[in-house]
Amino acid sequence: MEIPYVVDERADTGLTNVKLGIWLFLASEVMLFGGLFSTYILLRINAIEWPFGADILSVPIGAFNTVVLILSSVTMVLCYAALKLDDFSGYKRYMGMTVGLAVLFLVVKSYEYYDKFSHGDVPAVSTYLAIYFTLTGLHALHIVGGVIVNGYFLGPGSKLWHANRQQFINRIEAAGLYWHFVDLVWIFLFPVLYLL
Amino acid sequence: MSESPEEVRDHIKLYWKIGIALLVLTVVTVAVSYIEFAVPMAILVALIIAGTKGSLVASYFMHLIGERKSIYWALLLTVFFFLVLIIIPILGHTDTYGVHKTMPNANAPAAEAHD
Amino acid sequence: MTTTEQAAHAEHGHEHAHAHEDLGFLQTYVFSVDHKVIGIQYAVTGLLFLLFGFGLMMVMRWQLAYPFQPIPIIGGLLGDTRAPGGIMLPEFYNQLGAMHGTIMVFLGVVPLAVGGFGNFVLPLQIGAPDMAFPKLNMASYWSFFLGGVVMLASFVVPGGAANSGWTSYAPLSVIATTGQTMWLVGMIFLITSSLLGSVNFIVTTVQLRAPGLSFFRLPFFVWAQLVTSFLLLLAFPPLEAAGVLQLMDRVAGTSFFMPSGLVVGDAALEISGGGSPLLWQHLFWFLAHPEVYVLILPAMGIVGEILANNTRKPIWGYRVLVASVIFLGFMSFVVWAHHMFMTGMGTTMSSFFQTTTMIISIPSVVILSAFLLSLYGGSIRYTVPMLFALAFLPMFAIGGLTGLPLGLAAPDIHLHDTYYVIGHFHYVVAPGTVLALLGGIYYWFPKATGRKMNDLLGRIHFWGSFVTINIVFFPMLIQGLSGMNRRMADGGLEYTMNQDVLVWNTVISWGAWGLALFQLPFIFNFFWSIKKGEEVGANPWNATTLEWSAPSPPPHGNFTTPPSVHRGPYEYNVPGVEADFVMQAEADGSQAEPAKA
Structure with a gap:
């Protein structure tokens, strides 16, 4: 017996397995970052002095990275739309851009880390830097995960398109949901860490 | 779809x-x-x-606009517990026995002046 | 769309051909994606860890009964860093305590209850060919396995295993030896495993139910597993976050949980400070309280199945039970700080949490009452699984009722951190959950192997365990009420107030060793019955739920014909029907009443 609802939606729930699965995974991710945001708030109200993010971090670099991630989210949703239009080369183009922008984000982030480390601003210096490195580090790991997944669907994983189009679209939709979530987390991280 | x-x-x-x-x-x-x-x-x-x-x-x-109801319910549940996770430790911080004392932060130069 | 469908069919045909290929030993038994094999892997690994964790405790019990006397038999093997001359060092006692808790909860009971029973039984009970994501399922088992290996390996690193209690309270855990880092890494593997598993369980339950199996026709066990999965899904990530933070504190020298001005061994710690030790407790108990329900709910599910089957009547109040389980799961997220009454938390918070704690006892009582009422008027068959299920009821009742004084802030001041707490939660988990899980093994063993376990050995196992396990845990309540503290390497020898209750230490220890003795018939029975047990057909217990419609043991893909469901889960002795029971998959007599709500 085959596992049902891999390709088509189940009639009464209106969902494919992978779509429900990815949303549940994202729910757990919300709780993961929730624990860290809770930590941030508690440390901040506990602190006698809390530094102003912009005094320590570079707002232009952070804003640039925000723009990069937003653009990658746009290209991600465009590659999904391209698949729906049966435009496989369009998909490849936009997916390539998504992966490229993600790598650009990581390069900029590494430069930022390097800059901080070389000035002696390591996590052990203060609770602000500690939570900054932990939150952005964990977020960067999520980006790395996204690059691996999206890179797979750009390369070897895209063979599925020729075998089973709907299943491939389902997978890209799930990958997209994950990627938009990573973008969404950054949308909150940027003001919280850089601007407040 | x-x-x-x-x-x-x-x-x-x-x-x-x-x-x-x-x-x-x-x-x-x-x-x-x-x-x-x-x-x-x-x-x-x-x-x-x-x-x-x-x-x-x-x-x-x-x-999410136009998504299935079951997804909404799962997310609503998550949002509720997310708020619990964020709010209750903060409430706990404000509600303690005696006067809440924070020890001076080692890298906060103005700590002495603050007291 | 037609091209897509054709492509889909081509793909299906392709995969179908694969399924019939011989997969070889490794893919069939080790790196299997079949939920039944993974379930058995989980169950066996979980049982081995339970045995190991129990072994740690038996060594500790020697120290408590005969403080600082050489440990017999294994004392010489432990080495000078743990027990020079066979006499246990207090530091080693702390390691044993921390690892006993960790192993029993995260590597023993949860893998057996959720990973084992959930994986093996749940897809069968809902008529699914497998879990929704078989490869993910395999990944979660191996992530669990890796976590277990890391935990075990931590015993041999310098300084030994984690020694800050299974709760790993900061700042003690942050300044502890290397073993604590391994504990954190191990926990991150275990949490990842649970997260992947819970996503899989929820998707499987929602998506892969057989035609006709609506939510209110699900067996109670499936409901219990579904709620458990939601608890794992939403409560574990904050502990993962906390684990990452503690790892940062230990490895990168941050101060998330380290307050300013901390002095260790006459020297101020060189840290930035400004952190909050209470934060760890909040994040830890945000998981660990729902975790209690992760331990108990699958056990309740198993008991529900066994009771219905052996009373030969529907479970009393099926819908009430389902509602209670859902409410229980929901409330379990808002009671965690009743573990923290003694941390200086204010009266408002204490009042809030003791109120929610009292509220959460209501659904537990409802469930227990419904189980008791199920017995009334039933023609009870005292099979081995039924004995375990019946034992669960009073044991869980003792565990639950002794919890009430702990949930109220005022009596908790007296009882906090005493043996009373240990007695209370062990009554829930050991005589409660573990007995129910053992009953579940006797109940589903015929499904997994096609053979029944030996009845006489099962009865010896049951009565021996039931008596000895109470000798172990009841005296702890007495010791705790008299004020004896937990976590003392000499068993409280030095305190005048403990002198009257010290004698119980010896009694408990002999009880524990006796309990170990009575597991031998089970271990023998388990392996012997795989080869030599009485052969049985698809439905040896005359049960109604879907797993008994599949052959024993079920083949790859589970069902010979895709099942469809025509009635509720517990149609035993339905008025107006000739047969003693009507299976869910049976089509005729569709005008029979639905299972009584």
């Missing part, structure tokens, strides 16, 4: 608009941070803008 090509092309236009709105809001949030608000006000403004951006991403890029 199976939209017509015209619908998909309409969606693509919408995605670009949302993308542009997100970029504009990014500029706004950076610009606003240069205005010297009091801290609570600054937090409120920044979180409102971030919340708007976040809901745009969730509603349109993640297609």
